[in-house]
Amino acid sequence: xxxxxxxxxxxxxxxxxxxxxxxxxxxxxxxxxxxxxxxxxxxxxxxxxxxxxxxxxxxxxxxxxxxxxxxxxxxxxxxxxxxxxxxxxxxxxxxxxxxxxxxxxxxxxxxxxxxxxxxxxxxxxxxxxxxxxxxxxxxxxxxxxxxxxxxxxxxxxxxxxxxxxxxxxxxxxxxxxxxxxxxxxxxxxxxxxxxxxxxxxxxxxxxxxxxxxxxxxxxxxxxxxxxxxxxxxxxxxxxxxxxxxxxxxxxxxxxxxxxxxxxxxxxxxxxxxxxxxxxxxxxxxxxxxxxxxxxxxxxxxxxxxxxxxxxxxxxxxxxxxxxxxxxxxxxxxxxxxxxxxxxxxxxxxxxxxxxxxxxxxxxxxxxxxxxxxxxxxxxxxxxxxxxxxxxxxxxxxxxxxxxxxxxxxxxxxxxxxxxxxxxxxxxxxxxxxxxxxxxxxxxxxxxxxxxxxxxxxxxxxxxxxxx
Amino acid sequence: xxxxxxxxxxxxxxxxxxxxxxxxxxxxxxxxxxxxxxxxxxxxxxxxxxxxxxxxxxxxxxxxxxxxxxxxxxxxxxxxxxxxxxxxxxxxxxxxxxxxxxxxxxxxxxxxxxxxxxxxxxxxxxxxxxxxxxxxxxxxxxxxxxxxxxxxxxxxxxxxxxxxxxxxxxxxxxxxxxxxxxxxxxxxxxxxxxxxxxxxxxxxxxxxxxxxxxxxxxxxxxxxxxxxxxxxxxxxxxxxxxxxxxxxxxxxxxxxxxxxxxx
Numbered sequence: 001x002x003x004x005x006x007x008x009x010x011x012x013x014x015x016x017x018x019x020x021x022x023x024x025x026x027x028x029x030x031x032x033x034x035x036x037x038x039x040x041x042x043x044x045x046x047x048x049x050x051x052x053x054x055x056x057x058x059x060x061x062x063x064x065x066x067x068x069x070x071x072x073x074x075x076x077x078x079x080x081x082x083x084x085x086x087x088x089x090x091x092x093x094x095x096x097x098x099x100x101x102x103x104x105x106x107x108x109x110x111x112x113x114x115x116x117x118x119x120x121x122x123x124x125x126x127x128x129x130x131x132x133x134x135x136x137x138x139x140x141x142x143x144x145x146x147x148x149x150x151x152x153x154x155x156x157x158x159x160x161x162x163x164x165x166x167x168x169x170x171x172x173x174x175x176x177x178x179x180x181x182x183x184x185x186x187x188x189x190x191x192x193x194x195x196x197x198x199x200x201x202x203x204x205x206x207x208x209x210x211x212x213x214x215x216x217x218x219x220x221x222x223x224x225x226x227x228x229x230x231x232x233x234x235x236x237x238x239x240x241x242x243x244x245x246x247x248x249x250x251x252x253x254x255x256x257x258x259x260x261x262x263x264x265x266x267x268x269x270x271x272x273x274x275x276x277x278x279x280x281x282x283x284x285x286x287x288x289x290x291x292x293x294x295x296x297x298x299x300x301x302x303x304x305x306x307x308x309x310x311x312x313x314x315x316x317x318x319x320x321x322x323x324x325x326x327x328x329x330x331x332x333x334x335x336x337x338x339x340x341x342x343x344x345x346x347x348x349x350x351x352x353x354x355x356x357x358x359x360x361x362x363x364x365x366x367x368x369x370x371x372x373x374x375x376x377x378x379x380x381x382x383x384x385x386x387x388x389x390x391x392x393x394x395x396x397x398x399x400x401x402x403x404x405x406x407x408x409x410x411x412x413x414x415x416x417x418x419x420x421x422x423x424x425x426x427x428x429x430x431x432x433x434x435x436x437x438x439x440x441x442x443x444x445x446x447x448x449x450x451x452x453x454x455x456x457x458x459x460x461x462x463x464x465x466x467x
Numbered sequence: 468x469x470x471x472x473x474x475x476x477x478x479x480x481x482x483x484x485x486x487x488x489x490x491x492x493x494x495x496x497x498x499x500x501x502x503x504x505x506x507x508x509x510x511x512x513x514x515x516x517x518x519x520x521x522x523x524x525x526x527x528x529x530x531x532x533x534x535x536x537x538x539x540x541x542x543x544x545x546x547x548x549x550x551x552x553x554x555x556x557x558x559x560x561x562x563x564x565x566x567x568x569x570x571x572x573x574x575x576x577x578x579x580x581x582x583x584x585x586x587x588x589x590x591x592x593x594x595x596x597x598x599x600x601x602x603x604x605x606x607x608x609x610x611x612x613x614x615x616x617x618x619x620x621x622x623x624x625x626x627x628x629x630x631x632x633x634x635x636x637x638x639x640x641x642x643x644x645x646x647x648x649x650x651x652x653x654x655x656x657x658x659x660x661x662x663x664x665x666x667x668x669x670x671x672x673x674x675x676x677x678x679x680x681x682x683x684x685x686x687x688x689x690x691x692x693x694x695x696x697x698x699x700x701x702x703x704x705x706x707x708x709x710x711x712x713x714x715x716x717x718x719x720x721x722x723x724x725x726x727x728x729x730x
Contacts, residue, residue: 228654272651302657313657315542318479320503321654 004071004089004461007047015050015064019057023098025049034093037080038140039337039345042428044086046073046093053098055172055180055211062209063178065092065458072458074205076117076144080151081345082427084204088462094209096146102126103212109186110217111169116146116210123215133220135161137253138423139330146210152202154423156253156285156329159245159380161218163423165201172212173200176454186214199449204425205460207453221287224252225294226316228325229305230278234258237280238356240308241379244284245352247304249297253285254380255329256355261336261376265328268335273328274321278311282379283329291317332376333385340372340389344402344429348413349383349422361412362386371401383422410437426464434465468521468617468639470512471578473568473599474505474540476533477589485698501536504584506652511614511645512582513544513653519617522546526575528556528567534668541663542655549575549669556673558686561590565598567684570676572603575669579639580622585610585646593644600642608635612646 012026025031026048035045052058065072071091078085087093099115102123106113112127112134121141127134138148138155147153149171154163170184183197184190200208231237237256244254259279266273275281284301288294302313316322337343350358359375366373372391377384388405390398410420410433420426420433435443446465453459457466479498501509512523525540527533528551537548551571559567572581581603583596593609600607608626615623615634626633627646637643673679681687708715723729 227657274651274654306658312659314654315657315660316654318500318503320506321652324651325654 002069004091004458005068006090007070007092011064011068011070012048015048015061018060019050019052023051023053025051033078034075034095035086037078037083037085037427039081039343041342041344042083042086042088044088045090046087047090049075049093049095051095051098055174058094058174058209058211059178059180061092061094061178062174062176062458066177066456069456070458071461072209073460074146074150074209076147076150077119077142079140079143080147080427081347081424082421083429084151084425084427084460084463085147086428088428091458096144099146099211100144105130105132106186110219111186112215112217114145114213114215116144116149116213118145119143120145120148127217128220131220132217134167134215134217135252136164136167139333141330145213145215149201149210149213150204151423151425154378154381154383156255156378158378158383158423159254160250160252165198167216168197168201168213169216170214171197171200171210173208173210175208176456176459180211181208184214202425204427204464206450206464206466207459209459222289223291223294224285224287224322225291225298226322226325227282227284227286227298227302227305228275228314228316229282229284230275230311230314231280231282231305232278232309232311234280234359235356236309237282238359238379240282240305240310241355242353243304243308244301245380247300249286249301251284251297251301251380252287253283253378255283255377256359256379257281257283257329257332257376258374261332261374262328264335264339264374265331268338269328269331271324271327274316274324275314282310283325329376333387336374336387336389340391342390342398343387344406345388345424346386346406346409346413347383347421347424348386348409348418349381350413350416350418352380352382354416354418355379355382355384357416358384358412358418362409365405365408369401369404371405373405378422381422382418406433413437428463431462431464431466468515468519468580469524469576469578470515470521470580470582471524471526471572471575472505472509472512472540472545472582473596474509474525474527474536474584475502475587476500476527476529476536477502477587485696499532499535501539502584502587502589504586504588504647506584507647507649508582508584508645509540509543509545510650510652511611511643512580514650515580515614515617516544521579524548524575524578526551526568526571528552528564528571537668538660538663538666539655541666542657542660543653544656544659547669548666549671551671553672553684555681556685558689559684560689560691561592561594561598562690563684563686563688565595566602566688567676568595568599569602570678571671572599573677574671574675577640581605581640581642583642583644585644596642596644603640603642605640605642606637607642607644608637609644610646611643612649614649 036043071089073087073093075085096117100117101115104113135157137157138153152165286294286297372389375386426434476499479500516523523545524547525545526549586593597607610627611624612627613625621638
């Protein structure tokens with residue numbers, strides 16, 4: 001493979017000719033945070049960070065990088081978990097966080113046009129204040145929407161509303177050679193050729209650089225009620241989920257959580273969880289336009305839970321009741337991280353009726369190999385988050401046990417007909433598992449697509465499906 | 468220990484809206500809930516009952532739909548409830564409200580401990596609790612942040628002051644208003660709500676009170692005249708600072724200090 005050109009002072013001077021020098025960070029000016037993402041142990045500094053403010057700047061940077069064979073790595077808020085925004089080949093890192101404007105709320109077409117650096121929490125506040133709803137709800141609210149699009153982020157509402165891809169109507173992208181292109185449009189239907197927009201979504205910055213997105217909105221449901229359901233065992237809790245789904249009452253979220261993770265979150269937040277009577281919980285959320293409408297949905301669900309052995313059903317029907325519950329849920333990742341010295345994660349997704357089999361396997365695995373493993377996840381859509389904790393293990397032992405745990409879990413997910421990643425993506429660190437899990441023909445197609453979009457392989461090299 | 472918790476129904480949204488023409492608080496009966504501060508008082512009562520035994524009773528004053536929050540309190544574990552309701556009690560200020568409550572409390576029973584939330588999210592005066600104790604002639608401690616212990620005839624509590632915490636031993640009967648976050652309030656139980664759905668609630672009107680003089684209640688008994696109600700101005704001023712990490716940290720420190728967020 002051809003070597004990538006490294007950025008020199010001369011390159012910097014040329015680039016500073018078309019964008020402000022003060023928004024370019026070079027060499028020593030680059031802060032340590034640009035060398036890694038939130039979780040991956042992988043670290044590598046870019047040679048130049050370009051804090052872009054317009055599509056034109058991205059276009060010029062890409063054209064320059066393409067011409068000189070310089071690697072380009074996109075970065076949003078750096079909250080990724082798989083090393084997708086680590087600049088393996090150094091080169092140019094394009095930081096989107098200054099492209100953080102909401103450009104248009106189109107109330108006639110129910111769309112919102114945004115730049116990629118808008119944070120998810122800002123986006124949600126913006127639309128909800130105006131009576132609209134953007135359903136995708138990943139735990140990490142300080143991620144950028146560009147990052148969400150790049151990983152096809154899912155989150156807690158996927159069980160009813162789907163994932164990021166379902167809410168992207170159109171993208172403005174910059175191709176590897178600097179060409180600016182619109183994919184899709186403000187249309188509800190589209191059967192016009194291959195859907196390049198859907199190909200770019202979830203491609204983790206390997207096919208094109210997203211500079212604008214038109215998102216689909218829904219009217220904001222007026223009311224919501226969360227049910228916290230304590231169960232004697234996690235097995236009973238998870239075993240109830242397929243029955244809830246069968247009953248067609250469609251909660252917007254079905255999460256499972258264990259006492260040990262709740263305790264971590266209590267410690268991390270410095271605040272007690274509203275209940276402590278059980279080792280395992282399901283957390284359900286229902287939305288609708290009136291409390292009566294919602295009560296009619298959850299009555300049946302409550303009965304199913306009780307029939308399956310639930311200790312009770314606790315009702316969070318006001319903001320002050322649901323906030324502590326969801327705040328705890330939202331803090332799980334950070335809380336587990338704070339409880340150990342280092343960790344790695346598995347974000348597999350399995351068919352919904354196989355969640356119990358997988359969780360049971362994880363429980364056995366931690367006994368068997370003697371390492372702390374904690375998990376929580378989206379029981380409603382089969383997406384599990386499992387964290388392997390290093391604690392005070394020495395480096396070689398940690399790498400050893402981590403490797404065993406990872407291999408065993410991915411193999412189990414594969415056996416259960418699951419996929420490597422539900423929502424965090426492949427990036428750098430999950431590549432070996434993707435290679436093992438997908439048929440060679442799929443990988444060949446993916447690599448072919450990559451070659452068509454980016455013949456010189458400058459866009460986020462070594463990520464997703466590449467060697 | 469016989470515990471009474473005073474609770475109130477308030478507008479469902481934490482953003483209280485004021486009618487710009489009439490200047491009256493917009494209340495929507497269908498969208499009402501238990502005053503969030505009262506959840507902490509109720510939780511305190513339930514914890515004391517769990518630890519020391521006794522009963523937890525709940526009392527509210529309001530139009531008949533306010534019964535809903537008594538049933539909500541049953542779903543959280545309260546034992547008995549009473550509603551004070553009469554058109555003649557309408558339009559009461561804090562003085563008339565606390566007088567009416569004290570009359571209702573005397574009717575409802577003898578209590579060792581009366582618990583109130585610190586304030587309500589609609590009236591925000593934080594005066595009704597202490598005034599009830601005055602009307603009943605019992606001691607009162609406000610801003611209780613912790614219950615240290617209970618003896619046969621008294622309770623030991625920590626009262627939060629602006630710069631200190633004062634520990635007080637108070638003889639029963641007494642009234643406490645408790646701080647937000649004294650305990651994390653439990654969630655209402657679906658099972659308990661089904662079990663208590665048809666539990667009787669006592670209802671008191673003017674004729675049930677020992678003092679039936681109308682002039683002591685409602686608008687008639689209220690010396691406070693409301694001239695105008697208006698939403699407070701909200702400020703969303705933002706400023707952007709540029710500079711090195713060290714400069715910005717110094718500046719942030721000075722600002723927090725000048726605003727008294729840090730000492």
